[in-house]
Each structure stands twice: as C-alpha cells, then as structure tokens.
Amino acid sequence: MIYTLHIANKRYSSWSMRPWVLLKALNIPFEEKLHLLQEDLSTQRAAYLSFSPTSKVPCLVDNDNQAIIHDSLAIVEYLAEDVPAVWPSDKLARAFARCAAAEMHSGFSAIRNECSMNVALRIELGTPSEALQRDIDRLAELFNEGISKFGGPWIAGKEFSAADAFYAPIASRCKTFGIQLAGPAGEYVDRLYEHPAVQAWVEDGIVEAGILARCEADCIQGRKVLKNLGEQQILDFMGL
Template sequence: MYTLHIANKNYSSWSLRPWLVLSAFEIPFAEQLHPFPEKGAWEAYRSFSPSGKVPCLQDGDRVIWDSLAIIEYLAEHHPHVWPSDKTARAWARSAAAEMHSGFQTLRNNCGMSCGVRIALHNISPALQKDIDRIDELWSQGLQKFGGPFLAGENFSAVDAFFAPVVFRAQTYQLPLGKAASEYLQTMLALPAMKTWYEAALIETWREPAHEKEVFDAGKLVADLRN
C-alpha cells in the first residue's frame, strides 16, 4: 500500500493534489502528516523526502517526490487518473503543467489557508492577470469537454492540480466568471474535498510564517478554525 507524506491540511497546497487523487479515486493509502515546523523544515522532512519537501509518496522501496511526479506515477498504475479521451488528456496535462509551474503571483499573494476568509487589500495587475488566466482555463475546459469537471464528466488529475486554487478562491473571494464560479462549487462539493476541508478546520497548529503571509494579504473577515 502507498504511504503519502503530507503537511498541514490547512496550509499545504502541494500536499492536497496527490492526496485528492488517491482519495477521490479510492486508491488505498496510508497518510503520514508532518506539521510544518517553525524552523528547519528542510532538515525535518529530509528524513523521508529527498527534496526536503512535501508531498512525498512511498511505494515499497520506491520514493517519489514532487506532486506532478507522484500523480504521473499513480497514473501508470491507475489509468483513470487522467481522462481516457486523448484530446481531453492532452489538454488536462497541459493545464496541470501550467498550474504546476506558473501563477507565481497568486501563490505569493494568496497563500492557502482553508479555514479563514480574507478581504484582499488590493488586487494588483499581476494578480488580476493570474485570476483572469485561471478563469479562462476553467471556462475553456468546461466548454470544450462539457463539464462539470475541467476535462469532462469525471474528476481527474487536472482538477486535483487546481484544487488549491479552489480553496484560495474561497478564502480570498477571488472574482470569477459564471462558469468558473459554478466549477468552484462543484469542486467544493466533492466528497474528498469536503473531507480535506473539514480536517483542515480542526487542526490546531499555527505556523507563524504561513499565518503572516495570509494576514498580510488583507483584512480578516472570519476564522473558522478550531
């Protein structure tokens, strides 16, 4: 059975992606949660992850790190992880790769914190550009493949790659068009997403760097965490 090493569900956007694939597809795995330490994360995580980062997947004596590598590894053993249609699969992989390597302003300005609601101080042109591209991508996938998920009728890995953006959009009330907003609600209603979110709310860890990043972005509207 797989073992997936992750960090705090409230903060860890990278951990969410493979966790969601494993959970949504009901692929058996053991979860090992390692709360972000206040300092020395690299040293602490090196005990199980070559990169000193999460997520990290163990499959017997194999160790796979980085969320994209993990999901591609899972797809080799579970073909339904990506869409079966070749055109949809090509689009899904391209969109997932763009998410994996891009949207730096969104990442920097809107750190993931599932359990809070923030009114942004402002939306810079660079952040608006990222939001517009997210809206465009989501709307394109929904229109091209018929929804309700990005590459068609069924949840797939591309949805997992954008799952952290779904939580960010909820936290920071990001302005999205009608199609993208409907997709947001579809994702929030996904049972595995609800399971992650509910677990994030009851976490008691507060890591100062993540907290500062979130609260520097705007005014606190609500803190729904325990």
C-alpha cells in the same frame, strides 16, 4: 499497491493537497503521514529529510516497489501507470488535462505569493495587483475553455481527474479571499470546492493543530481577517 503519502499541514500545504485529493477522489488506498510544519525552517528541513530526498512534501512511497516519488506532478504520473483514471481516457481531453496540471505546477506565481492557502480563514482581499488580476483572468479563461470543450462538470470532461486535483487549492484560495470567477468558471470552482475529497481535506485543516505564526502572516499580509472557521467550529461544538 501499498502507498504512503507524506504531507504537511492541511491548513496550509497546497502541494500536499493535490495528490491527497486525487487519491481520495479515485478511492486509491493509501496511508497518510502528516508532518506539521515548523517555525524554524532548518529544523523542518532536517526532519523532512528522514522521508523525502528533497526535504519537501508531498512525497509518495510505493512500499511494494520501494520507490520514493517526491514531486506532485511526478506522483500523479506514477499513479497513472496503474490507475488509468488519473487522466481522462479521451486523447484530446487527456492532453488538455495534462497541460492544465502542468500550467498550475509551474505558473500562477502571483496567486501563490499574494494569496497563500489557508483553509480556515476568510480574508478581505481588496483590489488585486495587476499580476494577481492576470492570474485570476487566466484561471477563468482556462476553466471556461475546459468546460466548453469537454462538457464538464470537470475541467476535462465527465470524470474527476488529476487536473481537477491540481486546482483544488485554487478553489480553496477563491473561498478564502472571496475571488469570484464569472460564468461556468465560477460554477466549476464551487463544484470543485464541494467535492467530497476536497471537503474532507478542508474540514481536517480547519481543526488541525500546528498553527504557525509565519504561515498565518504570509496568508494575511496585513489584510482584514473576516472569519476564522476554526474558531467558529469550536463555538459550534460548544453550542455557543
């Protein structure tokens, strides 16, 4: 199979991150097509329509079969048709992993709205809203349940799966906003963040061009920026 994955900025695009991390983690060959977000949304939509019927990312193109798959969950299910390792082999673990991925796909609105992804920043969160705290508590509950039931180190057992890829942006958000999960859940977040595929995405995002004022503002929301890793990386390169 020859796949092309269309994505947006690695600094911001949590939806793009999920299938990209999965493809990398499972060593599935693909060509990356990066389309930087634009300040003007109407211009961006028009540009994205050239490769995506919804004008959104991610969008996977199966060049062999001339197929276009334009939703992150649909992408992983499409990949699973040819790569069984996308999901756990055990029936119960596979069901749990699918439930976890679907919950991330449709839920956790507070953490999406209040803690937008920005891999390069470290931000002082302050006191979470009630809605955000509920999301944080649910993440801890879900991660602890998966580790307890299936033994880890990943959310549904010994092997990295699509469910882990779906929570990779959550691991990034936890680092950006200093969100701490207790016990096995916190250990899982650290392990997920340090996965080589996740780190490859984060490292690219830190030095990526195309920083957008609207995306930075959406992430910061008037809070204190503690560190910009992009600036630090430039200083490290210069030996300062």
